[in-house]
Amino acid sequence: xxxxxxxxxxxxxxxxxxxxxxxxxxxxxxxxxxxxxxxxxxxxxxxxxxxxxxxxxxxxxxxxxxxxxxxxxxxxxxxxxxxxxxxxxxxxxxxxxxxxxx
Numbered sequence: 001x002x003x004x005x006x007x008x009x010x011x012x013x014x015x016x017x018x019x020x021x022x023x024x025x026x027x028x029x030x031x032x033x034x035x036x037x038x039x040x041x042x043x044x045x046x047x048x049x050x051x052x053x054x055x056x057x058x059x060x061x062x063x064x065x066x067x068x069x070x071x072x073x074x075x076x077x078x079x080x081x082x083x084x085x086x087x088x089x090x091x092x093x094x095x096x097x098x099x100x101x102x
Contacts, residue, residue: 028078036066 037054040062045052052059 006024024082025078028081029074032074033067037063040066062100 023035037059041052041056043064044056044059082091
């Protein structure tokens with residue numbers, strides 16, 4: 001299945017020291033990509049009125065379309081989140097936040 005293949009590829013990357021580690025943005029994107037796969041699989045099943053595999057060609061095509069459509073925006077959003085999480089807090093930042101709350 002598409003999701004299990006995604007999981008296997010991530011695990012292979014983590015075990016193999018010769019492979020470049022995943023971009024931190026990609027690690028943030030994976031849960032959302034899995035959700036897109038689940039949603040598109042469900043939507044296609046509803047459209048057809050029967051169970052559909054996530055490996056179905058129509059599902060794969062739809063997943064790719066969604067990711068191409070929103071991918072750049074998601075990447076920017078996740079990069080901003082990662083940058084915000086990695087910003088060091090200085091004492092002046094801490095003091096100014098305390099003063100604003102008072």
